[in-house]
Amino acid sequence: MALAVLLTTLGAAGFTATARASEETLTLYSGRNEKLMSPILEEFTKDTGIKLAIRYGDTAEMAATILEEGDNSPADVFLAQDAGALGALAAEERLTVIPDTLLERVPAEFQSPDGVWVGVSGRARVLAYNTKALKADQLPTSILDLVKPEYKGRVAWAPTNASLQSQVTALRVLLGEEKTAEWLKGMVANETKVYSGNVPMVKDVADGVVEMAITNHYYIWQLRATTPDTAVAAAFFPKGDPGALVNVAGAGILTTSKKRETAAKLIDYLLSEKAQKYFAETTFEYPLIEGVALADGLTPLADLEMPEIDLSDLADLRGTLALLQETGVLP
């Protein structure tokens, strides 16, 4: 009896939550973490009056969830940490076209060619290095040099992380399968240290546990913001190097969303000057619209000159994963 009452109450609580959600709120699946996103998303609700029901999770897990939910996905908007996951959803036709007025604000290289996802902030792949152990002129000038014997045991990476996997996908696109496989095998043979995430990895570089790490630029800026005298700096790969990738965190509207217009308002907000300024100043990422100042010490996007690559070509995570396993990088 008590059980029946309990189940009914719980059920009712659950049902009312869903009912409310379908009236006036937008459901957002965020593959970017709460600490970074919730301040600006709260501002969105304050400024527009549109309420948000937000699920936070890992980008790839969220994408897998959306695929499993299929046509019954409650999500209206998907916010992802990298272009690869958005591309994977686009490939399964889960994302619908975003209005042109929004796409126009962002450079073409930071959105999908068919307009189903758009970059919201930029993140450069860099080499983090310990400033006590190394001078800037002692650093390798290409990501491909990291397999050289002199770097044996001195480099770290996080191969389960989506950002590194996107970078490997980029190498596959730029260099082909064989050369990429060769490089990956070289990295394994060179005893590259494996980390499960970027935050502890960059911290270990700062502490001198390992000298260098392939990572996203903003982890270094974020660590410096909390510990100003930290011994870590970022080296951008030189122009045209296959390692000099700029990826995006981006957003897409789901095909199954019944509130596409409201959903577009959220993306509009994320591309507003206010939100872009927030990304530049708080998360130390690259703003993607014109006229927003960069964080201190950040090389301007225009000077980074990416290798010839289309971010929408990074959707083939499957192929990358197969290669990472074949070469023994991943289990």
Place this chain on the structure above:
Amino acid sequence: MALHLFGLIVAAAVLIPVGYLVFRAASGGEAAIRYLFSGRVMAIIGNTVVLVGAVVGAATVLAVLFAWLTTRTDVPFRRAWLILGLLPLVIPSYIGAMTFAAAFGAKGYLQQMLLPLGVERLPSIYGFFGAWLVITLFTYPYVALPLRAALLNTDPALEESGRSMGLSAFATFRRVTFPQLRPALGVGMILAALYTLSDFGAVAIMQYDSFTRVIFVQYTSSFNRGIAATLSLVLVVFAFGLIFLERRIASQKKNYRAGVGACRKHRVVALRGWKVPALLFCGGLVCLGVGVPGMVLAAWLAEGAAAGVTLPLLDGALLNTVTVSGAAALVVGVVALPMALLAVRSNGRWGRWIVQITFLGHGLPGLVIALALVFVAANALPALYQTLPILIFGYGVRFLPLSIGATRSALTQINPRLGDASRSLGLSAWQTTRRVTLPLMRAGVLGGMALVFLNTMKELPTTLMLSPTGFRTLTTHLWTAQTNGDWALAAAPALVIVAVSALSLVFILRDGAGNH
């Protein structure tokens, strides 16, 4: 008959995720099969077998010694050791692994302490050794808990007769005590084995390539659901094999007292000269299983406070966590009762097998079960998707075996003739269950429910994927902080989880002891 029907329904519900896996694996096609027979997969199977074997072996040795010392001997501070020694039960293995990496990793706390002594580098904690150490330390209580109950419930008269017939103390243990412990041992070992099989956190942090790590990589970084499902099905076969083995460990011999009247207390074994080694053993175990995580969490909290980090207010999350964990424990406990009755009291082997099948859910990684339920609920029961009933169902699939295990071992120690007597006195079957059997198995039932409560509190993937949108729990706080590397913010919810679970542990132990 009604019991069988109920059992079948429960087993069918637990098998939903397995059905999903079959469906998905079929979509993987030829590529999945080719992958399955590649050398890499064979190596992973090897890794997994070695890890499960090593963990179960070590956990059993630790648990037997620990349970015996804390129930039968005069080891000083017995009660304190008992509570502290079971405390690792409430520490999620991923927190255990995080803290062990922080304590014993490169530039970790231990190394920094040893630096003045000239120690520059410690042997690596990563790989097999770290995974084995951490999982063993956080699973041996699963073996120790049912063992302890069994040791308390065996009739001392049996052992005394053994001794009086000229058996040595060791021979008495081997021939009289041990056979009575076999069902408890079987339950404990299977739970430890399935935990190892399905655990992801520790193997991921310690970078040991067991099955779960590979499945997670497949699921989360490639959306390759076909291959991941195929691998998960291999895991199901594994779990099935283990469950079959368990039946051989836990022989079906009668395990209850034949006599009537109250059971005497066990004679306390005087340790004499063995007191110091016994103390060292208990102390060492508690230092590693509770001390290391506790000190690292405290250090993180202190470092955060020194850096001026404002700790999150956990009131809403705490209430949510306790409510949903309590509801899960209640629902699962109520379902486990008839299942345990079915396992022990039904005559045919069908009843036992129906119950055994429900153990499968414990051998599958939480993420696989959660994704299966996402698929099933979103497509077949959209009205229930992302509501608390589905969340609790997900916990149930994972943790029903914990509850059945504890309830079942309590039940094997009750003489069915008590029930017969009650029936002959004119009570109905239901009245007999309610007035005779249930009171006798109260400690086992509550113990099982407590295990479900503790595990629900610390379960991560199921909570993240199945809970209603915006539903905050302690684990979601912990997960957010941990992904940001905010150790101070992670330490606060971690310590609250441990504290709340520890309270329930004390309560359960007191209740169990009250019966003797």
